[in-house]
Every structure is written in structure tokens, then in C-alpha cells.
Amino acid sequence: xxxxxxxxxxxxxxxxxxxxxxxxxxxxxxxxxxxxxxxxxxxxxxxxxxxxxxxxxxxxxxxxxxxxxxxxxxxxxxxxxxxxxxxxxxxxxxxxxxxxxxxxxxxxxxxxxxxxxxxxxxxxxxxxxxxxxxxxxxxxxxxxxxxxxxxxxxxxxxxxxxxxxxxxxxxxxxxxxxxxxxxxxxxxxxxxxxxxxxxxxxxxxxxxxxxxxxxxxxxxxxxxxxxxxxxxxxxxxxxxxxxxxxxxxxxxxxxxxxxxxxxxxxxxxxxxxxxxxxxxxxxxxxxxxxxxxxxxxxxxxxxxxxxxxxxxxxxxxxxxxxxxxxxxxxxxxxxxxxxxxxxxxxxxxxxxxxxxxxxxxxxxxxxxxxxxxxxxxxxxxxxxxxxxxxxxxxxxxxxxxxxxxx
Numbered sequence: 001x002x003x004x005x006x007x008x009x010x011x012x013x014x015x016x017x018x019x020x021x022x023x024x025x026x027x028x029x030x031x032x033x034x035x036x037x038x039x040x041x042x043x044x045x046x047x048x049x050x051x052x053x054x055x056x057x058x059x060x061x062x063x064x065x066x067x068x069x070x071x072x073x074x075x076x077x078x079x080x081x082x083x084x085x086x087x088x089x090x091x092x093x094x095x096x097x098x099x100x101x102x103x104x105x106x107x108x109x110x111x112x113x114x115x116x117x118x119x120x121x122x123x124x125x126x127x128x129x130x131x132x133x134x135x136x137x138x139x140x141x142x143x144x145x146x147x148x149x150x151x152x153x154x155x156x157x158x159x160x161x162x163x164x165x166x167x168x169x170x171x172x173x174x175x176x177x178x179x180x181x182x183x184x185x186x187x188x189x190x191x192x193x194x195x196x197x198x199x200x201x202x203x204x205x206x207x208x209x210x211x212x213x214x215x216x217x218x219x220x221x222x223x224x225x226x227x228x229x230x231x232x233x234x235x236x237x238x239x240x241x242x243x244x245x246x247x248x249x250x251x252x253x254x255x256x257x258x259x260x261x262x263x264x265x266x267x268x269x270x271x272x273x274x275x276x277x278x279x280x281x282x283x284x285x286x287x288x289x290x291x292x293x294x295x296x297x298x299x300x301x302x303x304x305x306x307x308x309x310x311x312x313x314x315x316x317x318x319x320x321x322x323x324x325x326x327x328x329x330x331x332x333x334x335x336x337x338x339x340x341x342x343x344x345x346x347x348x349x350x351x352x353x354x355x356x357x358x359x360x361x362x363x364x365x366x367x368x369x370x371x372x373x374x375x376x377x378x379x380x381x382x383x384x385x386x387x388x389x390x391x392x393x394x395x396x397x398x399x400x401x402x403x404x405x406x
Contacts, residue, residue, distance in 0.1 A: 180238060367400050372403070
């Protein structure tokens with residue numbers, strides 16, 4: 001059975017901190033929560049870098065074995081990137097980040113986890129903590145020295161034993177889970193799980209609200225509990241393909257830094273952690289072409305058919321391809337009458353053939369591109385494919401709903 005995700009991500013700096021060191025990413029194929037820590041201004045660097053490295057896995061669905069391999073490889077690359085960053089900036093020595101990630105692969109979900117961020121699963125009315133904290137207190141529980149209840153209030157419950165730091169041996173736990181329609185997943189930083197009880201998490205997740213409302217309620221509960229830490233929450237429902245899934249990626253926390261106007265971000269001039277992490281995530285690497293093929297492979301063959309047809313002078317094939325393209329839609333960027341760059345619905349293909357345009361703006365929205373988080377600006381610049389006009393409009397609506405949630 002094929003499944004999809006309907007999701008929402010929210011993040012708050014908390015009641016005491018002046019800076020958000022959490023980062024979150026939620027997309028059709030990938031959910032990530034990263035809680036940065038340590039070093040001089042290093043937590044937001046580390047968590048943003050993790051999201052930047054993982055975000056482009058949110059492409060076409062893979063088989064579970066390949067998805068597990070790719071996720072593990074990307075986490076190792078994240079760890080290496082952290083090591084390289086510390087070499088370049090020794091003042092960041094000591095930084096690290098938790099990562100809890102869920103990657104959709106067909107009807108299965110690949111779970112990766114390191115640190116004390118958590119993943120919970122609500123199934124059949126029962127809420128289960130799926131991940132195991134990599135903390136000193138959890139080691140005491142496993143040794144039988146304290147109980148789970150005692151661990152919840154232990155004074156050293158925040159002492160993390162294993163996170164991504166750039167050191168050898170920073171290996172996450174990986175597992176494969178079955179995705180069932182009706183399941184509800186919660187990924188969160190310890191700003192939620194450390195201050196809101198298991199029973200309250202259960203009641204809130206089981207209340208029947210949509211993912212966005214539920215995520216907002218969870219953040220609100222954390223703040224009401226006096227949480228001094230950053231809190232980041234992703235709520236995702238597993239749905240079958242008969243139910244409309246979420247389509248627009250959401251980025252929150254440190255990784256949701258805004259950029260200057262423009263759909264293709266210029267090299268960062270402020271050298272901010274989030275901007276640098278996003279820039280690193282877009283750098284060309286030997287396997288990036290393969291990643292891009294995975295993301296856009298479903299329609300790229302049409303582009304090459306058009307190119308071959310033009311080259312061979314097959315005017316009839318070109319005409320057929322062009323006619324087919326006019327039944328396709330995607331979401332991109334365009335200027336409105338005032339000259340503002342906005343999110344727009346296009347009819348046609350994202351690719352052009354030489355001077356021949358294969359797309360045209362069908363509808364302009366009121367969503368300014370410069371108001372979107374950094375990652376969403378880049379994704380809109382590439383073009384977000386839609387199966388039809390209705391889905392394209394839903395993508396625009398999802399983007400509009402996310403304004404101000406970072």
C-alpha cells in the first residue's frame with residue numbers, strides 16, 4: 001500500500017533563551033528535528049548544517065533498503081561537515097547536534113536517531129516512545145539503577161552521551177518502520193519532551209486536531225510548563241493516497257533564516273549559521289547529480305525526448321510533447337504587476353528547450369518569495385511539480401499558511 005504524509009512543523013525560542021538553536025524540516029518524504037548545542041554560537045550552526053545536509057533527500061521515494069543507505073550516508077556526511085566547520089572556525093569547537101529523522105520509502109519509514117530528541121508513534125490510541133535517548137540517565141535506566149519515572153526528574157537528565165559532533169563513532173541508530181494510514185508521528189526536541197508529560201502528549205496528539213493545530217498546542221503546552229529551552233515539534237499523519245497529503249516543505253528554527261529578495265540566494269554576506277548551512281547544503285558534490293535525478297526523474301525524460309525530437313527534426317514529436325506539456329502544472333516564482341516576486345502557478349514544464357518556453361504563468365498569488373524561509377525560496381526557484389491545477393493551488397496555500405511559522 002502506498003502512503004503519504006500530512007505534516008506541520010513549529011518551533012519557539014522558549015521562555016529563557018535569546019536564540020533558537022533547534023532546526024526542523026518537514027517535507028513529503030522527510031521529517032527532521034535537530035537540537036544544536038555547545039561551542040561559541042555553535043548550536044544553531046550545527047542544527048542548521050544538519051538540516052542543510054539532509055533536506056535534499058526529500059525527493060522521489062526510494063525503496064526501503066536504498067533509502068536507509070542514503071540516509072546513513074548523508075548523516076555521515078553531516079558529521080564530516082561538522083568536523084570541517086570546526087577546522088575552519090576553531091571557536092566552534094565543542095558544538096554538536098541531535099538528529100531525529102524519518103524518511104518515507106514506499107509504505108515504510110526509515111528512522112534515524114542520535115541524541116535526546118525523540119520520535120513518538122500514536123497508533124490505535126496508544127502512544128509509544130520509539131527512540132531511545134542517548135543520555136547518561138538512560139544508561140542508568142538500562143543498567144537498572146533507576147526507573148523510567150525517576151529518570152524524568154533526574155537532575156542530570158539533560159547530559160547527552162552521543163550526538164553528531166564531527167568525531168569518529170558518532171553513529172545514529174537506524175531502523176525500518178511500517179507506515180500505516182491512521183498513524184500519527186511526533187518528532188520533537190527535549191524542549192517539549194522534557195517538560196510535558198507522556199499522558200499530556202498522548203491526550204494532545206489523540207484529540208483529533210489537524211497536524212498544524214496539534215503542533216501549535218504542543219508548543220503552547222511546553223511554554224505553559226515553563227520550558228526554558230527551545231522547543232521544536234513536527235506532527236505528521238500517515239495517510240493513504242486517497243487523502244490529500246502535505247506538499248510544501250516547512251523549515252523552522254535556526255534553519256529558517258530569511259534571505260534577501262531573490263529566488264536564487266546569493267552567497268551569504270552576513271555569514272550567519274543558517275545561511276552558511278543552507279549554502280553548504282546546496283554545494284555541488286559528486287552524488288548531487290544523482291540526488292537531483294531522483295527528485296526530478298519522473299518528468300526529466302520528457303525534456304530529453306523534446307531535445308532529441310528537436311535535434312532530429314521530428315516536428316510531429318515536438319508538437320505532441322508540447323501539447324502534453326500544457327496539461328502539466330508546477331509552482332514557481334514570477335513578478336506580479338507591481339514588480340514583486342511572488343509564488344505563481346505555471347502551466348507547462350519547468351524545463352525549456354533552448355529559446356523555446358514550455359511554460360507560462362497561469363495564476364499569480366499574494367505570497368512574496370522573499371517572505372519565505374531560505375529553503376523554501378530555493379525549492380520554489382527550482383519549481384515544485386504538481387499533478388494538476390488543484391494540487392498546485394494547494395501547494396500555494398500550504399506556502400501561505402507557513403508564513404510567520406519559522
